Amino acid sequence: MLKLFRFMKPYRTAVIFTLVLVFLQTLSDLYLPTLMSDIVDDGVVPGDTGYIWRIGALMLVIAALGGVCAVGASYLSAKSAGAFGRDLRSRVFAHVEQFSLNEFDKIGTASLITRTTNDITQVQMVLTMLMRVMVMAPLMCIGGIIMAMSKDVKLSLVIIAVVPVLAIIILLVVMRSIPLFKSMQTKIDKLNLVLRENLTGIRVIRSFNRTRHEQGRFNAANEDLTQTSIAVNRLMAGLMPVMMLVMNLASIAIIWYGGKRIEAGGIAVGDLIAFIQYAWQIMFALIFASMMFVMVPRASASAARIQEVLDMQPAIQDADAPQPMPARAGSVVFDNVTFYYPGAEVPALSNISFTAEPGKATAIIGGTGSGKSTLIHLIPRFYDASEGAVRIGNEDVRRASQEQLRDSIGLVPQKALLFTGTIAENIRFGKEDATDEEIRHAAAVAQATDFIGSMPEGYDSILAQGGTNVSGGQKQRLSIARALVRRPSIYLFDDSFSALDFKTDAKLRAALKTETADATLIIVAQRVSTVMDADQIIVLEEGKIAGIGTHRELLANSEVYREIVMSQLSEEEIA
Template sequence: MLFRLVRERLRRYRSWILLLILLQLIGVIASLYLPSLNAAIIDKGLSRGDTDFIWHTGGTMLIVSLVQVIASAGATYVGARTATGFGRDSRAEIFDKVAHFSGREVNMFGAPSLITRSTNDVQQVQMLVLMGCTIVVTAPIMMGGGIVMALREDVGLSWLMVVAVPILAGAIGMIVVRMVPGFRIVQKQLDAVNRVLREQLMGVRVIRAFVREPYETSRFTDSNAVLTEASRKVMRLTGAMFPIVMLVMNASTIAVLWFGGHRVGDGEMQVGALTAYMTYLIQILMSVMMATFMVMMVPRASVAAERIQEVLETDTSVKPPSQPATVDQLRGVVELDNVSMQYPGADLPVLCNVSLRAEPGQTVAIIGSTGSGKSTLISLIARLFDATGGRVLIDGANVQDLDPEVLWGHLGIVPQKPYLFTGTVASNLRYGNPDATDDELWEALEVAQGRDFVEKMDGGLEAAIAQGGTNVSGGQRQRLCIARALVARPTIYLFDDSFSALDLATDARLRQALKPYVREATVFIVGQRVSTIADADQIIVLDDGLVVGAGTHEELMETCETYQEIVASQDGQEEAA
């Protein structure tokens, strides 16, 4: 999984990788050449007192060292550029994939997990790519070249390499095998910590209102403790690698000096050759150690790659048609034909055999008790989910046959939970129509009953809006979201309980101003208050996913018992007025 993820995304960097290999090859050859030159100075220059040879060879060493430095610096730059490019492309690909997910896929992964996968998981793989770009060519060439050059200096000590390298590689391999499941636990627990932290940040007002700070602190502490313990177990294994590497390297150096010293004393080996051999053995073990650093990162990066690939290989349940229906301009005729909807894993459907029809210029209201399926019905019209039964038609075409981008471009949705983005009032209002003028923004604000408070804000249309719109009240946030939908001038408006935070007077003024503004569009309003939907052209009453009444307010007051109960619960005539 890890190899496939990296290979597929590094194909676009082939030229950079070829340059990287060339630079690393030059640098390794230079590093392998230096010990031989040093041995020549010791054995031929110093022993004979040949000053010219020493100066000539020393100059060559200086040039080779300069070449090595330049090649190494260039390889580091190219490797860093390749790795950061890989990270950028991976994050962009995950973001693009998640942006096309329906609510079903987002709920399946969970927002905290998706955030972790697009940040921490990508970073783990990116670090492995960086280490790979630095080591993957250098280590094997240095090991192979070091073995050849060491044998050139002296064959009698070759048994030291045969003993040291397998011992080091075997010890590291045993540790790495145990690290993989540990890192998998760490990444899952990191998701859990992010989930708890995200809930606490978003629900901080609720926590304070119910004085639950000690409980939430304990909850985060417990989750954090589990992550800490899982990380500690993995870090113990990681920490064991370095002592093993250093033990083998130091023991090998001592062995070379001990057995090589005897060979020098017996006249079987020159001092310069011994020095060069020891340098080559250290280079061989260093290459193993460099590979160790990379291998240390493989388990965690492998787990991260699996999680990234899981997102990239998940297809959205709201798939664009292979041959979209040709639509020049949607009129806005919406029809639901025996529509049913059952969420995955649910025992019962949330909507059953719902049928209705709405045409341009009409306002259709949907009312019912909590959990009756009102928001689900709106989501099906917007194709945020696909119906599990029946058909949702717009202008006679099934929404599943329409290009989602075309469909959504004709919809103006005001969600049940209004959300604003970091920026200004103007940038939020222009979200659906970037070319809207200031006059159009003020007009939409006036209809949404938001002009008064926006004019009082510091900067007016350029007033700052915090993430989620937390620096404005719930009612102001709701009115700004309504104005945002109005600015887009869509064909179909979907107001999902979008007036719940407004007082009755503001609600009445907004609805009165809204009528002429949307008179040519098809309007759906989900409401809890009868006063909000009483003047709709058609009111759909839902009860446990079933349509138990349809008609005007007056008709339902005579024919629908469920609607009568809703009106009575809101104090009848006063609320309906």
């Protein structure tokens, strides 16, 4: 957790003022019992009313100053800890944005959400308390013991005997709670995972009547977290009564032994009252310390999870001296590329070699799991090739900066993803400074003009999260428009026409020919009708190239392609 405190450097002035204010507040709290002792011994016993008023007024002033210090310390600690949490969340988010898909696969989306929200909140809460308690508790405890001993050394032996007992109780609770807190954060990850899957997959769950099954999954994860929380809370719930019991027993011992000391003339009544107050201050200091000891383990577990994210270096990074991409990128070349997913024993792609030329359409077809999408993901460096090289023009993509590389690419992913906002904002996501005319032109090429025009607000119509208020085909067309509006030099269509009817598919491909005339066009598709007019078709089977050529050439030479065609087209259509 100490590593994360480096993010507090911009707020060290506020932290210093907080510590000073807490110090002054603690001094005022320690001084008040002595003034109370003076009132009893020098005011009440001799009946000096004027002295009582003078010392009472002084007590009010000191208490007021202590209150001002307490309010100021609370304000500054909350403000600086809140700023720390804000900065840390921003840092974690910015770092996660640099992750390749490898890191997302390794940690998991649900866990990253928990670490960015719940875990940082845990650290922030502890930091708010720590800035006050780390000064107040030891100062109150040590100062209380010194002040108590100044009243009566022999009576102080009761406190000195009690402090180790309370320390042992706190230590035992902390040792038991640390593994439970670590387990809780992991179980929160699991609960978030189940909840996220349920909310995003609600249509599938309801269509298969699996609501009860998902309710059972959620209940199991929820019950698991609940049981761990109950175990932790049992420890916490037992800590306070035990400590209060010890403190009350100590108070009884102090009053009994103090009474004997008064009877023997070893201590005054006022001093005994002050001594009891100091004893309680010492005990409360230990209670505050115990609260910190309880909270710190959980925050430490959270801090370790946050630090794990910050320490994780992206597997895909820019070269030390990245090469600039040309204004209009050339051909896309796969040179004997082999790719393994992390931890896999069998390659997803093996010995892939081909060239996609500008001004020509290259199509990739194959069965499910043949490696089509994986191949596409190597071009924008979502993953890097394990062996061989992917080049754009004459430049290895690993030598270019990721930002410049992706600026030259217009990707339409297999799963059309839209964001909350207007249709215009979603299309403009591809080019931030796109004009209204450019947006309309991209929508027209993507065959989206008709359905956008039928919506009440047109391009200002609001899309729900994930685009759930439009159809699958409409989402695909808006995703295509988003890629078209940036006018990149390389277009990657990853099975982006699957939700379109044949008529719209044909019209869209015809429009794309003109729009992408000088660009490199790579289309991944399942349907033969989508790829049969391509200048070059690459057939994949089990991660290997089973054929390269035109539709006619592959019909004559590739058994795999012929089987795909026969499964989709009639003999008349093939002829």
